[in-house]
Amino acid sequence: MPDDHTKSAEKHCVAPNRPMTCDLCDVRERSICADLNPREFAHVEKTMARRHVAKNKALMAEGEPNESLYIVVDGSFRLSKMLEDGRRQVTGFLFRGDFIGVRSTQSSAYTAEALEDSIVCFFPHRYLDEIAIDSPGVKDRLIARGQTEYHKAQDHIVLLGKKTAEERVLSFIEVIDKTIGADEGAQTRAVPFPMPRQDVADYLGLRLETLSRTLAALKQDGRILELQRRFVVIPKPK
Amino acid sequence: MPDDHTKSAEKHCVAPNRPMTCDLCDVRERSICADLNPREFAHVEKTMARRHVAKNKALMAEGEPNESLYIVVDGSFRLSKMLEDGRRQVTGFLFRGDFIGVRSTQSSAYTAEALEDSIVCFFPHRYLDEIAIDSPGVKDRLIARGQTEYHKAQDHIVLLGKKTAEERVLSFIEVIDKTIGADEGAQTRAVPFPMPRQDVADYLGLRLETLSRTLAALKQDGRILELQRRFVVIPKPK
DNA sequence: CGAGTATTTGAAGATCATCAACTGTCGTGG
DNA sequence: CCACGACAGTTGATGATCTTCAAATACTCG
Numbered sequence: 001m002p003d004d005h006t007k008s009a010e011k012h013c014v015a016p017n018r019p020m021t022c023d024l025c026d027v028r029e030r031s032i033c034a035d036l037n038p039r040e041f042a043h044v045e046k047t048m049a050r051r052h053v054a055k056n057k058a059l060m061a062e063g064e065p066n067e068s069l070y071i072v073v074d075g076s077f078r079l080s081k082m083l084e085d086g087r088r089q090v091t092g093f094l095f096r097g098d099f100i101g102v103r104s105t106q107s108s109a110y111t112a113e114a115l116e117d118s119i120v121c122f123f124p125h126r127y128l129d130e131i132a133i134d135s136p137g138v139k140d141r142l143i144a145r146g147q148t149e150y151h152k153a154q155d156h157i158v159l160l161g162k163k164t165a166e167e168r169v170l171s172f173i174e175v176i177d178k179t180i181g182a183d184e185g186a187q188t189r190a191v192p193f194p195m196p197r198q199d200v201a202d203y204l205g206l207r208l209e210t211l212s213r214t215l216a217a218l219k220q221d222g223r224i225l226e227l228q229r230r231f232v233v234i235p236k237p238k
Numbered sequence: 239m240p241d242d243h244t245k246s247a248e249k250h251c252v253a254p255n256r257p258m259t260c261d262l263c264d265v266r267e268r269s270i271c272a273d274l275n276p277r278e279f280a281h282v283e284k285t286m287a288r289r290h291v292a293k294n295k296a297l298m299a300e301g302e303p304n305e306s307l308y309i310v311v312d313g314s315f316r317l318s319k320m321l322e323d324g325r326r327q328v329t330g331f332l333f334r335g336d337f338i339g340v341r342s343t344q345s346s347a348y349t350a351e352a353l354e355d356s357i358v359c360f361f362p363h364r365y366l367d368e369i370a371i372d373s374p375g376v377k378d379r380l381i382a383r384g385q386t387e388y389h390k391a392q393d394h395i396v397l398l399g400k401k402t403a404e405e406r407v408l409s410f411i412e413v414i415d416k417t418i419g420a421d422e423g424a425q426t427r428a429v430p431f432p433m434p435r436q437d438v439a440d441y442l443g444l445r446l447e448t449l450s451r452t453l454a455a456l457k458q459d460g461r462i463l464e465l466q467r468r469f470v471v472i473p474k475p476k
Numbered sequence: 477c478g479a480g481t482a483t484t485t486g487a488a489g490a491t492c493a494t495c496a497a498c499t500g501t502c503g504t505g506g
Numbered sequence: 507c508c509a510c511g512a513c514a515g516t517t518g519a520t521g522a523t524c525t526t527c528a529a530a531t532a533c534t535c536g
Contacts, residue, residue, distance in 0.1 A: 081396050089396040103381060109389045132374070139377040143341060146384030151347045153391035158319050158327040160398035161443035165524070197483065205399035207525055212484055229483075229533075403492070435515060445493055450516055467501075467515075 021045065025121070030097035031071045035137035047127040053077075053114040060100060060112040068122040069101045069142075075118020076180075076194045080202070081110045090203035092152065093195065095179050101125075102142050102149075115194045160205045168204040169214045170223070173234060184233060192231045259283065263359070268335035269309045273375035285365040291315075291352040298338060298350040306360040307339045307380075313356020314418075314432045317348045318440070328441035330390065331433065333418055339363075340380050340387075353432045398443045406442040407452045408461070411472060422471055430469045 022028060022045050036044060050073065053059050060066050062081060077094040091110055094100060100112050104125040123131075132138045159171050177191045184190035193200065201211040215232075218224040226233035260266055260283050274282060288311065291297050298304050300319060315332040329348055332338060338350055342363040361369075370376045397409050415429045422428035431438065439449040453470075456462040464471035 081392060083396065083400055087400045089399040091392050091395050103385045105385075109392060136370070136374065136377070139374070139381065143377065143380050143384060146381060146388060147341045147343075150384060150388050150391060153388060153395060154319060154329050154347060157329050157391060157394055157398060158321065160395060161327040161440070162321055162325045202399070208483080209485085209526085210524055213524095216484075446515080447494080447517085448492055451492095454516075 022048065025073065027071060027073055027097040027121075031099070031121075032069075032138050032141045035141050036131070036135055040131060040135045043131060044123070047131075048121055048123060050119060050121050053118045053120060055114050055117050058111055058113045059120060060108050060110075062109065062111045063107050065106050066101050066108045067104055067126075068124045069099060069128055070112075070120040070122045072096055072098045072100075073119045073121050076115045077112045077118065078115055078195060078199055079110045079112050088202050089205070090199050092149075092156070093176075093199075093203070099142075099145050102146055115199070165204075165206055165210050165214050166218070168206065169211065169218065172200060172204055173224075173232060174237070177234070177237070183236070187236055188225060188233050189236050190231055190233050194230070260286065263311065265309060265311055265335040265359075269337070269359075270307075270376050270379045273379050274369070274373055278369055278373045281369060282361070285369075286359055286361060288357060288359050291356045291358060293352050293355050296349055296351045297358060298346050298348075300347065300349045301345050304339050304343050304346045305364075306342075306362050307337060307366055308350075308358040308360045310334050310336045310338075311357045311359050314353045315350045315356065316353055316433060316437055317350050319348045326440050327443070328437050330387075330394070331414075331437075331441070337380075337383050340384055353437075403442075403444055403448055403452050404456070406444065407449065407456065410438065410442055411462075411470060412475070415472070415475070421474070425474050426463060426471050427474050428469055428471050432468070 022033060022041070025031075025033070028034065033041065033044060053075070059070060059077060072094050074096060076096075077098075077100070078090055079092040079094065079100070080088050080090045082088050093115070094112070101108075101122075128138070155175075159168055163171065173191055176193070177189055180194075181189045181191040197211055198208055201208045204211065206214070215224065215227055219227040224232050224234055260271060260279070263269075263271070266272065271279065271282060291313070297308060297315060310332050312334060314334075315336075315338070316328055317330040317332065317338075318326050318328045320326050331353070332350070339346075339360075366376070393413075397406055401409065411429055414431070415427055418432075419427045419429040435449055436446055439446045442449065444452070453462065453465055457465045460473075462470050462472055
């Protein structure tokens with residue numbers, strides 16, 4: 001099923017519709033590519049492929065096998081797990097430069113769905129193993145990335161296990177700000193929410209209504225300056 | 239500070255007090271050692287060292303640098319993170335065969351403390367890197383382990399984000415059972431709790447009192463057959 | 477413009493937390 | 507070996523936070 005890397009890039013002007021060369025890749029410096037020497041890189045450039053993932057489409061589904069490493073080149077994803085009775089926990093979000101599928105698995109531990117029309121670059125693990133023979137740095141990078149993800153998961157655990165609703169919401173805004181926030185004037189930051197409220201609630205372990213009320217209260221007392229559906233504006237942190 | 243690997247093994251008869259040979263190592267098959275060929279293995283056996291960690295002593299502390307990979311040979315550990323105001327979240331437990339310190343870090347993301355007098359085998363990362371040059375399988379093993387930890391963390395996230403107190407307690411018993419539980423007669427399982435109630439509560443994101451009440455209720459309705467301080471007996475799962 | 481979805485707001489209720497007292501267990505020393 | 511003190515764990519009563527159910531409002535897309 002995965003072979004639509006020739007589709008048009010739609011509204012994402014950052015990403016052309018043809019297999020553009022890695023030289024122009026936005027996330028190259030942040031991805032495993034940074035570890036490769038020129039010869040290896042040429043190899044990667046041949047085996048690498050791109051794929052568009054339409055909004056709300058799954059790149060990977062819980063329980064399905066997965067063969068490739070994906071790097072988010074543009075757009076964003078929601079990672080989630082389901083309980084048998086349908087309760088859903090969002091375990092994380094992916095933005096440009098993030099990886100999924102660090103290892104080939106029989107059965108994916110979670111589902112990854114696009115929050116918006118997105119583009120990923122992917123490497124089948126069998127090629128990756130070949131590359132790694134000459135470039136051991138690649139595996140180090142995967143180990144490092146695995147650790148980063150693990151640490152994020154631990155922060156998430158602390159959030160869910162110990163924080164109040166208000167703290168959760170503030171932590172969430174902070175994390176997103178650090179990842180994709182931008183200055184908006186000298187004193188404020190604009191923090192985009194590429195995901196709907198329900199996803200945020202499911203990430204924070206809160207009900208939709210509680211999230212909504214908490215955001216409203218933060219707006220009330222000025223810790224959120226502007227509250228919109230798809231972004232908030234906050235005072236620049238210290 | 240870490241060089242007391244000659245101390246006596248105290249009450250743990252499984253682990254002699256002298257740097258015993260890896261041939262007799264209980265967890266050898268489950269650890270990275272399983273990936274080594276005889277020559278590499280000889281090298282490991284030379285660089286490897288053991289260390290005792292007394293009950294409640296930290297093997298690794300949040301914020302402190304860490305240079306080594308540790309493998310739990312005997313005993314068990316609690317992993318935890320602190321919030322600035324002192325709230326503590328237990329993020330996991332380690333048992334025989336488990337690893338910590340998969341990567342050398344400036345500042346450890348969590349604290350690891352012994353739940354009982356324990357023994358670890360450790361490899362400084364600089365030696366590990368040498369070994370990995372000839373045995374790429376070692377790194378694959380580390381990647382795999384990192385993934386396993388990550389998946390456990392995700393299950394923990396689901397537990398904290400979506401489950402009720404009762405479900406949390408049952409899930410906890412189930413996880414511990416799978417890890418260190420044992421048959422106790424034909425119909426029942428004995429599940430040890432090497433950690434105090436407070437640790438369990440901090441792992442489950444519940445208050446001590448709630449945990450206690452929930453356990454009592456499960457005992458009440460027969461889903462726990464015997465409830466002791468340091469273990470429970472449950473009916474054998476399906 | 478209108479249907480369907482996303483988000484907000486309101487009121488009532490449940491689960492879990494808090495505060496407090498009590499009981500059981502372990503280890504130490506007389 | 508028993509007694510005592512300290513800590514671990516349990517139980518009870520009350521309360522807060524967050525959830526649930528319900529309905530209104532805002533937004534998006536065809």
